Amino acid sequence: MSFDLDLFVIGGGSGGVRAARIAAAEGGARVALAEEYRMGGTCVIRGCVPKKLMVYASAFPGQIADARGYGWDAAAGGFDWPRFRTALEAELDRLERAYRSGLTGAGVTIHDTRATVLDPHTVQLATGQTLTARHILIATGGTPFVPDVPGAELALTSNDIFRLEALPRSILIVGGGYIACEFACILNGLGVQVTQYYRGAQILRGFDDEARGHVADAMAAQGIDIHCGADVLRMERAPGGGARVEATNGTDRTFDAVLYATGRRPNSAGLGLEPLGVQFGRNGQILVDGYSQTAVPSIFAVGDVTDRIALTPVAIREGHAFADTVFKGTPRQADHDLVASAVFTQPELAAVGLTEEAARDREPIEVYVASFRPMQTLFAGRQDRALFKLIVAQGSRKVLGCHIVGPGAAEMIQMVAIAIKMGATKEDFDRTCAVHPTMAEELVTMKKPIRRS
CATH class of the missing domain: 3.50.50.60 (FAD/NAD(P)-binding domain)
Structure with missing residues (x-):
């Protein structure tokens, strides 16, 4: 044919x-x-x-x-x-x-x-x-994806944010995934009063529990009003403009705009x-x-x-x-194993491999954690904290996962992903000399596990 x-x-x-x-x-x-x-x-x-x-x-x-x-x-x-x-x-x-x-x-x-x-x-x-x-x-x-709730036509999606004629003074962001959290940080940084509703117990589901808790605390410290266990019941246009939102947590508030970031x-x-x-x-x-x-x-x-x-x-x-x-006559499949990812919140969250929760369900592990105030913002008087976390298999000694929260986390995880993809052990990390003074040196200076499970 x-x-x-x-x-x-x-x-x-x-x-x-x-x-x-x-x-x-x-x-x-x-x-x-x-x-x-x-x-x-x-x-x-x-x-x-x-x-x-x-x-x-x-x-x-x-x-x-x-x-x-x-x-x-x-x-x-x-x-x-x-x-x-x-x-x-x-x-x-x-x-x-x-x-x-x-x-x-x-x-x-x-x-x-x-x-x-x-x-x-x-x-x-x-x-x-x-x-x-x-x-x-x-x-x-x-x-x-926007759920079918009364008044859903009033909501913006992530597709709409870049085309706004003007920034709202206040916004409700519905959702707790990476898109919701990124836009919460972005709009907060641009001077918008941000409230975030998420129906789950903690934002950034699927990421390491300790890391996502660290991000949530940092976002709250920056003035983002996060309400977990909360969802929208209905919305209607407010008399003075914006949207009046009735939520499952019993609140009834008006926002200049509502952004639904409930997944794609x-x-x-x-x-x-x-x-x-x-x-x-x-x-x-x-x-x-x-x-x-x-x-x-x-x-x-x-x-x-x-x-x-x-x-x-x-x-x-x-x-x-x-x-x-x-x-081209060269059959091959895309490799979906050990794909690194980053969430561009402030601070950034980046990860590759298994979370602590997933790893301990699979085999005995050791967990290495360093949490500290980065030199650059410490000197400027900020209270920011960075988090570095390695998940290590007790048997093979392979590094099963790495989770970083802090400035430049996404840039660092790309390099870590190479080592983990190659099957690096904790001892391979330990044998690597640190670059000082950097945040990334924490990856090779964590010597004692804080817990085993």
């Missing part, structure tokens, strides 16, 4: 773009890609990149206060949100152009429209055009996949095997739409592995 294309990719995020580019440039495939919004996907347009730039912006008040502690005559003026937002949009435009040029330079045809699947080898564009392809790759990412769901609905035999998980994720292939042999899926590990670098690796397997 003759096809118009070798590969049609639906979705212009990191995973889809990588797969398309490698298939075309290195695999010699005829490739087209459809994206209905902006090229770059969640990470570039409404996620990692704009969020991290907002993290940088929100940190300056603390840095300016520190400068005074170091003898500088420094003072912060007002934050100019429209000016920042204009610069942010310009940067996102630049990145989107880079994504487009990378694709076109590799010979990929771009369709700036929605695409759905008609049969295992045919896609239809919103323009009405149909194209056939030997293989179809779904890389449509995820979308914010795979963006898999309405693509035409169900009638073809593609299988889905309970959250709408497309089920795939280790090679990202669905139950329909010609249809593959990578990235957040598969809900394996919803991180940009993972999507990129899945897309690259798919292209290598299908178009």
